[in-house]
Amino acid sequence: MSFDRRIKIAPSILSADFADFGREIRAIEEQGADWVHVDVMDGHFVPNLTFGPPAVKAFRPHVSTVMDVHLMIAPVDPYIDAFAEAGADIITAHVEAGPHIHRTLQAIRATGARAGVALNPGTPAEAVAHVLDLVDLVCVMTVNPGFGGQSFLDMTGKIRALRTMIGDRPVHIEVDGGVTPETAPLVARAGADALVAGSAVFKGGSVAKAGVYGENIRAIRQAAELATGQAA
Template identity: 75%
Template sequence: MSERRVAIAPSILAADFADFGREVRAVEDQGADMIHVDVMDGHFVPNLTFGPQMVKALRPHVKTVMDVHLMIAPVDPYIDAYAEAGADILSAHYEAGPHIHRTLQAIRGHGMKAGLALNPGTPVEVAGPVLDLCDTVLVMTVNPGFGGQSFLESQLEQIRRLRAMIGDRPITIGIDGGVDTRTAPLAAAAGGDMLVAGSAIFKHGSADDPAPYGEAITALREAARP
């Protein structure tokens, strides 16, 4: 079995809001594999962030992959808007609508990759019936809604169980929340393929001084290496 390569996805929730375009270009130039965009509605989670117009404005600056994580409810009425905005991957939470199967079908029907996001209180077993509609499963290792929270190590067993459920299917496991050089190896060893990191990357450097972004990305990638 070939070694899984762990991707690093900087979360722009931790970037300089007044300079998103340059921030995106800076982390991509420094080795980011994709850009993670957290969409929050103040209803499904206790915070407000970016709508479709902001995602659309970011799109020309993203040269890798735009990974849009919807922490909103309902999801289905907004799938068209985020597809038009240019999302490459669109992830929805299991609880964010009445029919997750239909939601994942609709995401794929718009030509995007489909992600299923699982909260810390959501059993991974709910993913079983819809795994074949998923390109990725995003395991929350914090409660969604805010950046800068501490990694919930209780989620490591959830990740291991999910990895066993997926088997050899081409489905990635994303890890979102509290990822740093201490927790990255734990998440990767449990089965994570993609690490979302906000403050662990953006607390270093700036768009004017991007080298520390690259150092942070490299440190995470090295920490996650088996």
Template identity: 75%
Template sequence: MVKIAPSILASDFANFGAEIEAVEAQGADWIHVDVMDGHFVPNITFGPETCAAIRPHVKTLMDVHLMIAPVDPYIEAFAKAGADIITAHVEAGPHIHRTLQAIRAAGCRAGVALNPGTPAEAVRPVLDLVDLVCVMTVNPGFGGQSFIESCLPKISQLREWGGPGLHIEIDGGVGPKTAKPCVDAGADVLVAGSAVFKGGSVSNPSPYGENIRAIRTAIDTLAA
């Protein structure tokens, strides 16, 4: 089954714990945490302390996406904070193989991310080390951007190389209109921020469920 991974970047920052519990109760499969450093990407978001604080509220899976450079000095801190998956960008340093080894050594599942301008071939040599490839379908740094359709062939290529055991995650501009072509191309994890959290709140979480079901309905039409 395709996993829906709401990004807390689009949630109420003053109520992370309650937001996570609410969106999980409404059908989220994973919780996606976008970590940005203001250097590798033009925004600053969360650090290991935030991950540690929200960990007790996450009952599904904490999917930590590190949009930072350098990566290696912070892997242990995010692992200790409770990350289940740690994803690093292939563009963030010269030694992605070493980075992925370090993530695994820290006890986490390893992910590698690709920016829109980076070809799938950049991660082919390390696919044996990864559990997940995150295909960025927007330029990283901000939520609410439009989906870049030219990234779709990259998904198909990665699925061909990685086989059925590899998670292919799509991050950026995912919603009911874009979910179907992503899954059709081979994706099985969809990160959605504003598309999930729009219209709802901790006190009124039902729109979260409606938004998640709208994405699932769009996916289900694939087999119809």
């Protein structure tokens, strides 16, 4: 996975048809998704319950891009190896999920996966200042984690602060929550380059109408690229 700061769209399959994940994943990739975002929730750290390692392992053969696995679970350390073995390319843990985020990130890197750290809306950018050399991605939550379809919370100040802190390190800034063609320019201008979108990608489409996914992905990408001068 080579590093660049071009805008990447990472549809969250939390908004896909749960009875047809394989074809849904292939459809979003064929329609231009850069990454496939998998939201893992435990009903404890967040008020919802979604996927475990067996589900991620089942998704893996259908993902030809990057499988971006976001662990909204606590404790997180006992499950890192299982998600890595299931085929996650990126494993992101929350700084709030345990007392030793440095140790958690070391454990993720030890599996060979790329390491991400996530920040809830109430957590300041400075919480990750001392682990930036251990991460490949910082995920800024722009909703309170736990459910899809929530309204966007403006975290552009936090994103700008992270962008300054990261400097020239090869670290992506990902934004997760409420991303639409209207909000994408705000976070892209602030410095985000990986945009997670669930309902904004899947709304109105289906495996049988996959072209709608493509239209939605292009709308988000174009809005972000225009805002950052990346548009062709």
